[in-house]
Amino acid sequence: MLEFADEAQAYEEFVTRYSDGLPVVLPTEPRVRAMLAGTRESPDEEIGHVAPAGNVLTVRDVAVNAVMAGAEPRQLRVILAALEILLDERFNLNGVQSTTHCATPLVIVSGPLAAEAGIVAGGNVLGNGNRGNLAVGRTLRLVMTNVGGGRPRETDMAAQGTPAKISFCVAERLDAGVWPSLAQRQGGSPEETSVTIMAADGPITVSDHRSATPERLLRNIASTFAHMGSLNAALPTQAALLMAPQHARIVFNAGWSVPDIQRLIFENARNPVWRLREGGEWDPALSPQFVKRYGDPDDGRTLVPVLDAPERLIVAVTGGDTGGFSAVVTSWPASLPLHRFIEADGSYSFPRAEREGALV
Amino acid sequence: MTFLVHDPRGGTVAVAPPLARRPGSLAGLTLGVLDNGKEQADVILGRAADLLAREGVTPVFARKPSFSRVAPREVLEQLKACDIVITGLGG
Numbered sequence: 001m002l003e004f005a006d007e008a009q010a011y012e013e014f015v016t017r018y019s020d021g022l023p024v025v026l027p028t029e030p031r032v033r034a035m036l037a038g039t040r041e042s043p044d045e046e047i048g049h050v051a052p053a054g055n056v057l058t059v060r061d062v063a064v065n066a067v068m069a070g071a072e073p074r075q076l077r078v079i080l081a082a083l084e085i086l087l088d089e090r091f092n093l094n095g096v097q098s099t100t101h102c103a104t105p106l107v108i109v110s111g112p113l114a115a116e117a118g119i120v121a122g123g124n125v126l127g128n129g130n131r132g133n134l135a136v137g138r139t140l141r142l143v144m145t146n147v148g149g150g151r152p153r154e155t156d157m158a159a160q161g162t163p164a165k166i167s168f169c170v171a172e173r174l175d176a177g178v179w180p181s182l183a184q185r186q187g188g189s190p191e192e193t194s195v196t197i198m199a200a201d202g203p204i205t206v207s208d209h210r211s212a213t214p215e216r217l218l219r220n221i222a223s224t225f226a227h228m229g230s231l232n233a234a235l236p237t238q239a240a241l242l243m244a245p246q247h248a249r250i251v252f253n254a255g256w257s258v259p260d261i262q263r264l265i266f267e268n269a270r271n272p273v274w275r276l277r278e279g280g281e282w283d284p285a286l287s288p289q290f291v292k293r294y295g296d297p298d299d300g301r302t303l304v305p306v307l308d309a310p311e312r313l314i315v316a317v318t319g320g321d322t323g324g325f326s327a328v329v330t331s332w333p334a335s336l337p338l339h340r341f342i343e344a345d346g347s348y349s350f351p352r353a354e355r356e357g358a359l360v
Numbered sequence: 361m362t363f364l365v366h367d368p369r370g371g372t373v374a375v376a377p378p379l380a381r382r383p384g385s386l387a388g389l390t391l392g393v394l395d396n397g398k399e400q401a402d403v404i405l406g407r408a409a410d411l412l413a414r415e416g417v418t419p420v421f422a423r424k425p426s427f428s429r430v431a432p433r434e435v436l437e438q439l440k441a442c443d444i445v446i447t448g449l450g451g
Contacts, residue, residue: 004363018368027366055370064366095428146368283399334428 001029014068018146020138020166024068035063038073039080047080048087051094053149057083065142071135075117079139081195081340082107086140090336096199097150101231102162103332105140106200106240107169108316110182111193113342114171121171123320126203126242126327137167162202172316176245178252182316185258186339193342198240198314199335201230203327211324214251218261221247221328222268225306230330232306233271234281236290238337239306240314241265242327248317262310269307274300306330383444387416392442394435396449397427405448417444 004010007026014024025031036043036059043060050057059080066079086093086105096103109119118132125133150156158165172182179185183194206224211217225232225239232239241261243251251261273291276282277300288297295302307313314337319325331337383389393409395401402423409419420442422435427449431439439445 001364002367004365006361007363010363010365014365014368027368029364029366032366050370057370060366061368061370064368068368092429094430099428142368147370149369285399332428334426 018068018142020141020145022166024142025070027064027067031067032060032063035067035071035073035076036060038063038076041080047083050087050143050148052097052155053147055147055149057087057143057147061147062139062143065146066135066139069135069138069142070131071139072118072132075119075132075136075139077342078109078113078117078119078193078195079136081342082136082140082197083143085195085197085338085340086144088338091197091199091338092335093144093148095334096332097144097148098155098157099332099334100157100159101332102158102160102165102201103199103335104162104165104168105137105197106164106329107137107140108172108182108196108240108242108314108318109136109169109193110172110174110186110196110316111188111342112174112191113193119169119171121173121318125170125319126168133169133171134167137169141165141167164200164202168200168202170242170316170318173245173318176248176317178245178248178317179258182314183341186341188341194339195342196314196316196337196339198238198329198337199332200240201330201332203242203329206326206328207324208247208326209324211250214254214256214260215264217247217250218264219268221326222265224328225265225269225330226271227330228271228275228280230306231281231333232330233304234276234283234287234290235333236294236305236308237333238308238312238314238331239269240316240329240331240337242319242329243315243317244319244323244326245317245321246324247326258315259310261315262307262313265313266305266307266310270303270305272300273297273302273304276304385416386412386444389417389443390441391417391419392439392445393419393421394431394439394445394447395421395423396447397424398449401427401448405446408446408448412446 041059045059047057120130144150208220291297393405424431
């Protein structure tokens with residue numbers, strides 16, 4: 001416990017030293033105890049070490065930072081699942097925390113637990129006014145800075161960062177009348193909820209109110225994925241498409257499946273070698289090694305995809321019913337996106353399910 | 361009357377290990393050189409190793425396969441055998 005002369009002094013110290021710059025709720029013992037009601041795990045349960053500082057993270061520590069972020073106990077299960085992913089070696093949190101890139105966790109919650117946890121998927125989903133979404137993303141960030149020591153300008157060496165580093169969390173629309181949910185496509189039942197995380201750039205909005213066919217719409221989206229400023233242009237790996245319901249219906253009503261979307265983006269989100277040579281992150285020593293997988297690196301016409309394979313595109317439907325605006329999210333390629341399931345009956349508040357996602 | 365709140369940094373705070381004692385002389389020592397994998401890191405560190413070799417060290421070069429990931433165990437094992445190690449960022 002930290003001791004202060006009074007609440008005002010504690011508040012000043014917390015906002016200055018332990019916050020993202022915004023006001024925080026002070027983690028007093030009654031508040032932390034109330035937060036811990038959101039899990040059946042013991043407060044002393046150790047989840048792991050948080051890079052780069054390497055401090056041990058317990059369930060209680062998570063609850064402390066959740067209180068500070070303004071979270072409610074009902075979000076704690078999702079937060080714990082998300083943190084298990086962040087601490088998975090394959091996620092490379094050490095790199096995400098310390099890179100000069102803007103990388104930050106994009107959290108996608110898919111399944112019925114999202115609504116129970118107050119994590120929403122409706123209008124302005126990536127913006128303000130969504131307490132649960134903001135609190136989940138913000139808790140992860142506060143754990144990363146406070147327990148992981150990823151402090152801006154000290155160990156977090158981001159040149160500019162992104163507003164998504166305050167919080168970046170969405171739920172998936174389960175009522176859009178389109179495909180099976182992301183959780184179901186990951187192998188879960190309709191009753192299960194999955195948490196998927198990708199180390200991400202900030203989102204780019206794709207506006208399209210003219211396309212009436214999947215081909216026209218998805219080529220527009222593909223061109224956004226293929227922008228030359230993304231690391232994905234030079235390092236084909238993974239990306240996420242947060243698809244607006246209006247866009248999803250155009251594709252779904254034409255009889256297309258999610259694998260059809262993934263294939264079209266894989267085939268169209270590409271840059272020719274001549275363009276990659278002229279700009280962006282093309283590395284004359286390394287890039288040809290990657291390009292060999294897709295064609296002759298010495299031939300300027302060889303097309304290089306931003307995705308390593310079609311299934312490396314994470315597709316989730318989210319946002320309000322009206323408006324042809326989807327979000328393209330490119331990634332930090334040195335981190336692997338992962339997902340975890342939270343069991344339907346809530347019996348695993350700490351989801352050590354056998355099925356865990358190597359890939360999304 | 362004091363105001364108590366939980367420490368958000370976690371209960372078990374990792375403490376940075378103390379810095380190793382500086383060697384009195386470089387003569388006869390093995391120098392590990394860890395290249396982080398970025399462009400030009402080899403140029404900068406190679407030059408530093410050349411200068412230190414004049415002081416009598418024997419350089420051993422190691423390279424991280426990816427500058428975005430921690431050094432693999434075999435690289436760390438290789439460096440453990442060295443008396444001193446230098447590293448630096450390319451760019």
